[in-house]
Amino acid sequence: MLGLIDSEKAHSLGISALTNFGQTSVGSKILDSIYHAPELPTKVFGMDFQHPLGLAAGFDKKAQALSAWPSLGFSWIEYGGVTRFPQDGNPKPRMFRANKENALVNRMGFNNPGSIAVRDSLLERKSKGQWPNNPIAANIGRSKKVSNEDAPDDYASTLDVLWDFSDLFVLNVSSPNTPGLRELQGEEHLSKVLEACSNIRDRKKNFKPMLLKFSPDMEDEILFNSVETAMNSGINGFVATNTTLSRYVPKNSQSRSVFAQTGGLSGRPLKARSLEVVSMLYDYTDSKVPLVGVGGIDSVDSAWDMINSGASLIQLYSALVFQGPSVVSHIIKGLKKKIYENNFSSIDEAVGYYHK
Numbered sequence: 553m554l555g556l557i558d559s560e561k562a563h564s565l566g567i568s569a570l571t572n573f574g575q576t577s578v579g580s581k582i583l584d585s586i587y588h589a590p591e592l593p594t595k596v597f598g599m600d601f602q603h604p605l606g607l608a609a610g611f612d613k614k615a616q617a618l619s620a621w622p623s624l625g626f627s628w629i630e631y632g633g634v635t636r637f638p639q640d641g642n643p644k645p646r647m648f649r650a651n652k653e654n655a656l657v658n659r660m661g662f663n664n665p666g667s668i669a670v671r672d673s674l675l676e677r678k679s680k681g682q683w684p685n686n687p688i689a690a691n692i693g694r695s696k697k698v699s700n701e702d703a704p705d706d707y708a709s710t711l712d713v714l715w716d717f718s719d720l721f722v723l724n725v726s727s728p729n730t731p732g733l734r735e736l737q738g739e740e741h742l743s744k745v746l747e748a749c750s751n752i753r754d755r756k757k758n759f760k761p762m763l764l765k766f767s768p769d770m771e772d773e774i775l776f777n778s779v780e781t782a783m784n785s786g787i788n789g790f791v792a793t794n795t796t797l798s799r800y801v802p803k804n805s806q807s808r809s810v811f812a813q814t815g816g817l818s819g820r821p822l823k824a825r826s827l828e829v830v831s832m833l834y835d836y837t838d839s840k841v842p843l844v845g846v847g848g849i850d851s852v853d854s855a856w857d858m859i860n861s862g863a864s865l866i867q868l869y870s871a872l873v874f875q876g877p878s879v880v881s882h883i884i885k886g887l888k889k890k891i892y893e894n895n896f897s898s899i900d901e902a903v904g905y906y907h908k
């Protein structure tokens with residue numbers, strides 16, 4: 553039972569340590585000497601990435617440890633989910649580890665200080681010269697107290713507030729932990745949300761890519777409709793996938809009790825479906841739209857499969873919980889080896905290779 557209750561506490565302690573130690577110059581040098589990942593460069597959305605692997609949304613909700621993540625080997629960071637209004641999220645406990653399955657169940661519910669507070673802390677970071685050189689993404693969710701009818705303004709406001717504090721934006725309409733949120737993936741709501749966000753972007757002087765993050769639980773037809781709508785409404789890429797509501801029954805009793813919790817499942821059990829969704833998106837978009845693959849990446853082979861299935865960039869969350877930060881450099885070293893063994897000249901040649 554302790555293991556169940558302590559997951560979020562352990563997570564908060566890790567973030568605090570990173571915030572306090574990992575962002576000092578001595579701390580980041582020490583971390584970098586332990587966790588340094590080699591280069592495996594790629595250019596996506598016109599941006600240079602040292603390698604394809606980034607930190608998935610939800611780990612650094614407040615963008616608190618932004619400049620520490622590169623010292624752990626990540627080439628890019630997605631902070632958030634941030635909502636327009638501050639919110640506490642669901643009552644604790646709300647994050648559970650199923651150790652034998654290498655899986656997490658969470659029902660955090662977008663706990664975050666709200667867009668203005670996040671913007672203020674990022675402004676302070678910038679003015680202190682503590683902005684990382686790596687590409688930064690912001691994950692934007694819908695405030696709980698806002699209805700789906702009013703969601704367009706809610707997303708657009710957060711986008712507006714955070715505009716100068718991210719290189720790309722991920723519109724999250726796929727978290728299972730905000731009631732009704734995933735209905736925003738449907739054509740009618742989606743087009744309104746995206747129109748409002750595009751209007752904000754049109755008013756800015758600098759273009760920045762907007763991505764849409766999908767749930768793994770969508771029926772194929774609804775997924776493809778959403779893709780059509782999104783591509784007609786200014787979306788530049790897709791992130792697949794968020795956590796799943798689907799479950800199997802694990803053999804192990806601790807895992808069974810975790811799987812019985814309400815919330816989204818992430819980690820190893822998500823891998824097969826995330827790969828499948830990325831593969832379908834790659835086919836459906838004729839490989840013309842960059843894809844970010846996330847869900848169950850926890851090894852060299854799973855990262856390689858995701859890239860070969862069509863992902864130009866990849867992310868992980870759960871594997872960091874189960875394996876610690878060394879998983880990042882381990883994966884990148886392994887990908888470099890795969891590139892060499894396959895006689896590819898760069899990682900770009902591996903993107904979508906299974907389809908060729």
Ligand SMILES: Cc1cc2nc3c(=O)[nH]c(=O)nc-3n(C[C@H](O)[C@H](O)[C@H](O)COP(=O)(O)O)c2cc1C
Pocket residue numbers: 608609610611632633634647656658660662691724727765793794795818819820822846847848849867868869870871
């Ligand atoms: C505790 C927790 C919180 C999360 N919060 C968010 C979030 O705020 N926004 C979002 O788009 N995804 C969120 N996610 C989903 C992850 O970004 C990722 O899509 C999912 O965990 C699958 O990747 P993984 O198997 O590597 O964990 C969260 C996941 C976890 C475990």
